[in-house]
Amino acid sequence: MNAGASGEALYFDGVTSARHDVRVELGDTSLQIFGRDGSLMSEWPYPEVEELAASEAILRIGRRGSTRLERLEIHDPVFAEQIDLRSALVDRTGIIHRRARMSVIAWTLGATISLVLVAWLGIPAIATRLTPLVPPGIERRLGEAVDVQIRGMLDNGQAGADFDCGKTSTGARGRVALDKIVRRLEAAAALPFPLRAEVVRREEANAVALPGGRIYVFQGLIDKADTADEVAGVIAHEIGHVANRDGTRAVLQGAGLSFLFGMLLGDFVGGGAVVLAARTLLQLSYTREAETAADAYGAGLMNAAGGDARALAVMLEKIGGATEPGMKILLNHPETAARVAAINKLALARKASPFLDAEDWVALKKICAG
Amino acid sequence: MTSLEAGGIAMGGGVRFLGERRSYWRLLIKGALLLMFTLGIYRFWLATDIRRFFWSNTEIAGEPLEYSGTALELLLGFLIAIAILVPVYAGIFLAALDLGVIGKLSGVIGFAALGFLGQYAIYRARRYRLTRTIYRGLRFHQQGSASVYAIRAVLWWLLTALTLGLAYPFQLASLERYKMRNTFFGDLAGHFAGSGSRLFLRGLLMWLLVFAPLIIAGLTVFGAIDWTALTEALAQGGDDAMSRIEGSNPGFAAAIAFAMLMASISVGMAGLLYPAFQALVLRWWLSGLRFGAIEVRSHLRLRDVYAAYARFIGYAILFTIILGIGSAVVFGLLAAIGAARADGAAGEILATLALLVGYVVAALGYSTIYRATVMFSLWQLGVESLKLSDVALLDDVKARGLPSSAVGEGLADALNVGGY
Numbered sequence: 001m002n003a004g005a006s007g008e009a010l011y012f013d014g015v016t017s018a019r020h021d022v023r024v025e026l027g028d029t030s031l032q033i034f035g036r037d038g039s040l041m042s043e044w045p046y047p048e049v050e051e052l053a054a055s056e057a058i059l060r061i062g063r064r065g066s067t068r069l070e071r072l073e074i075h076d077p078v079f080a081e082q083i084d085l086r087s088a089l090v091d092r093t094g095i096i097h098r099r100a101r102m103s104v105i106a107w108t109l110g111a112t113i114s115l116v117l118v119a120w121l122g123i124p125a126i127a128t129r130l131t132p133l134v135p136p137g138i139e140r141r142l143g144e145a146v147d148v149q150i151r152g153m154l155d156n157g158q159a160g161a162d163f164d165c166g167k168t169s170t171g172a173r174g175r176v177a178l179d180k181i182v183r184r185l186e187a188a189a190a191l192p193f194p195l196r197a198e199v200v201r202r203e204e205a206n207a208v209a210l211p212g213g214r215i216y217v218f219q220g221l222i223d224k225a226d227t228a229d230e231v232a233g234v235i236a237h238e239i240g241h242v243a244n245r246d247g248t249r250a251v252l253q254g255a256g257l258s259f260l261f262g263m264l265l266g267d268f269v270g271g272g273a274v275v276l277a278a279r280t281l282l283q284l285s286y287t288r289e290a291e292t293a294a295d296a297y298g299a300g301l302m303n304a305a306g307g308d309a310r311a312l313a314v315m316l317e318k319i320g321g322a323t324e325p326g327m328k329i330l331l332n333h334p335e336t337a338a339r340v341a342a343i344n345k346l347a348l349a350r351k352a353s354p355f356l357d358a359e360d361w362v363a364l365k366k367i368c369a370g
Numbered sequence: 371m372t373s374l375e376a377g378g379i380a381m382g383g384g385v386r387f388l389g390e391r392r393s394y395w396r397l398l399i400k401g402a403l404l405l406m407f408t409l410g411i412y413r414f415w416l417a418t419d420i421r422r423f424f425w426s427n428t429e430i431a432g433e434p435l436e437y438s439g440t441a442l443e444l445l446l447g448f449l450i451a452i453a454i455l456v457p458v459y460a461g462i463f464l465a466a467l468d469l470g471v472i473g474k475l476s477g478v479i480g481f482a483a484l485g486f487l488g489q490y491a492i493y494r495a496r497r498y499r500l501t502r503t504i505y506r507g508l509r510f511h512q513q514g515s516a517s518v519y520a521i522r523a524v525l526w527w528l529l530t531a532l533t534l535g536l537a538y539p540f541q542l543a544s545l546e547r548y549k550m551r552n553t554f555f556g557d558l559a560g561h562f563a564g565s566g567s568r569l570f571l572r573g574l575l576m577w578l579l580v581f582a583p584l585i586i587a588g589l590t591v592f593g594a595i596d597w598t599a600l601t602e603a604l605a606q607g608g609d610d611a612m613s614r615i616e617g618s619n620p621g622f623a624a625a626i627a628f629a630m631l632m633a634s635i636s637v638g639m640a641g642l643l644y645p646a647f648q649a650l651v652l653r654w655w656l657s658g659l660r661f662g663a664i665e666v667r668s669h670l671r672l673r674d675v676y677a678a679y680a681r682f683i684g685y686a687i688l689f690t691i692i693l694g695i696g697s698a699v700v701f702g703l704l705a706a707i708g709a710a711r712a713d714g715a716a717g718e719i720l721a722t723l724a725l726l727v728g729y730v731v732a733a734l735g736y737s738t739i740y741r742a743t744v745m746f747s748l749w750q751l752g753v754e755s756l757k758l759s760d761v762a763l764l765d766d767v768k769a770r771g772l773p774s775s776a777v778g779e780g781l782a783d784a785l786n787v788g789g790y
Contacts, residue, residue, distance in 0.1 A: 015507075054426050071507040
């Protein structure tokens with residue numbers, strides 16, 4: 001090491017903004033700063049000498065841990081190299097900086113992987129554990145809040161009539177028929193809250209269950225059904241979602257996900273969380289297990305209500321390929337055949353009593369008539 | 371090189387920017403890749419790198435600025451902000467679930483609360499950035515109350531919205547006066563001399579060009595409606611109001627078409643004039659800055675700002691083409707995989723994933739291009755357009771002020787109101 005080296009620098013004492021042209025002497029344990037008149041202006045021990053942000057042409061150093069912002073600026077690369085050799089915290093090659101940065105990158109990648117795993121496995125598991133703890137009262141209120149959003153999404157306003165069917169004089173008779181089916185299933189189901197089923201003006205052959213016992217059967221499903229039992233089968237499947245509280249779980253899951261990733265990505269939309277949760281409910285979250293479980297529940301409920309569980313299987317087959325893309329509430333999974341077989345296996349081989357007589361069935365078919 | 375030469379490069383009132391666009395591109399592209407793989411956690415490091423780049427390369431009277439903030443401070447500020455914001459968000463979420471008046475008002479309450487917090491964050495973040503800005507061994511600092519600023523800012527925004535933007539120049543002037551009279555370089559107090567009415571007069575023509583078509587459209591529609599017939603049509607109620615409005619007002623469809631045309635003219639005007647507006651505001655703002663007796667003058671040229679936007683559009687088009695070709699290839703491959711395997715579910719998941727990645731790549735790509743073209747140029751042009759009077763006064767400023775925490779930065783980050 002070239003002890004006793006010296007060079008020119010610019011010095012700011014951190015007290016005033018005055019610029020001092022100085023000579024810096026590199027001693028054994030410290031660097032000394034001399035003014036033009038030869039007086040010692042400051043002395044910095046090497047362990048305190050720290051490199052600071054500057055453009056590449058300049059070495060800017062300061063004193064670590066000092067409240068006074070003393071600064072030295074060295075423009076001569078050879079002299080800068082001399083200081084680099086003496087101070088551990090000065091690193092012109094950038095190796096220390098790069099190593100620190102690599103560990104930051106490695107750990108942020110680790111954190112990312114862990115967060116993705118939590119989102120993928122952890123949040124669904126937490127939502128599943130939490131769902132049974134939600135009291136029915138809260139679940140109903142949640143359902144009401146989600147309902148507003150769901151209706152906003154489903155009701156495209158182009159039907160030219162009320163979104164809910166059964167309001168006209170013809171429709172009212174269909175409404176009575178629908179209530180017959182729902183009451184019979186509800187009596188067999190014994191849920192913690194009353195069911196509220198509606199037929200709504202949507203063309204898709206589909207149905208939705210919301211948290212808290214609200215069920216929307218789409219007009220397209222009524223149109224596609226050939227018997228009242230097929231409609232009853234689908235409603236029984238939806239009651240399965242209500243009883244298994246799948247809607248509540250989906251809302252919890254959606255809220256958890258939007259919280260986790262919203263915070264990370266720095267744009268979480270608080271008030272929009274309900275909207276987001278509702279969207280999740282509609283599009284994403286009915287997993288295959290939830291569907292299979294709802295099938296099993298639906299078949300069991302049809303049995304318990306003295307109906308024909310095979311009607312659900314018939315309806316599933318009928319609408320298997322016809323659901324809208326993105327509307328995965330009831331099904332459009334590839335394994336429709338497996339589900340149909342599972343339902344048929346559960347169905348009791350006994351004489352079932354139909355849900356509606358011929359007259360009521362005709363009335364239900366006309367529930368959306370104007 | 372001797373220190374005399376080093377110090378003597380740009381003495382006088384000159385302000386220079388020495389940053390190279392190429393190294394900034396490199397910084398941004400590396401940053402964008404890391405942002406993607408870290409789901410955005412890397413942004414604290416990227417923001418710090420970006421500021422170091424701009425500060426270190428900006429030279430006032432021969433001396434470059436120093437940015438002394440660190441990424442860890444930003445991360446800490448963000449964590450504190452999360453601790454503050456999570457209860458706020460949870461409250462808004464719960465309010466949205468309420469079925470009564472609170473539920474209906476939850477949107478408004480949430481908007482107001484977040485608006486206030488956003489402005490509060492802007493002021494606190496400015497304090498953080500100023501106290502991390504060091505020049506000639508002295509730091510800048512900011513006094514004043516962030517809450518007072520936030521209340522003023524929210525009220526001004528309200529007024530600006532109500533006046534369709536006509537109050538905006540006065541808003542800028544008032545808020546900037548508050549910021550600058552609380553800004554200090556050491557013991558040298560800043561203030562703001564820009565006049566709101568001057569900006570108003572200069573911007574009025576632009577405002578008219580953008581809003582006149584909208585006003586004409588509104589008046590035309592208003593005049594085309596036969597109000598008695600419309601009232602009757604609406605009084606009948608029901609859902610089919612639209613077709614009945616058309617029936618009662620034969621000229622209505624034409625008026626609506628005219629209004630649409632006018633609205634698109636207005637939007638087109640806004641797009642064309644935006645760079646000019648930005649240049650106007652930037653020049654006005656820079657020319658209004660004062661530190662003690664030191665005055666700042668900016669000679670920012672309009673055509674340079676337009677050139678920056680043209681550069682942005684050029685790169686954006688290039689990137690769009692590349693992105694289009696890339697996604698065509700990816701989705702072609704996915705379709706081939708989907709056809710080869712009968713399992714639809716796996717294909718669907720892959721397609722969704724590809725869409726998500728495509729979205730992230732596009733968003734990061736455009737924002738990187740915007741930063742490297744428009745933001746880089748605005749800084750460069752803004753800085754190089756400056757002339758300072760009485761720079762000799764910079765020689766005997768005394769140290770004052772202490773560093774502040776990065777909570778404001780964290781809040782600004784979480785609320786998406788950050789700046790450079």
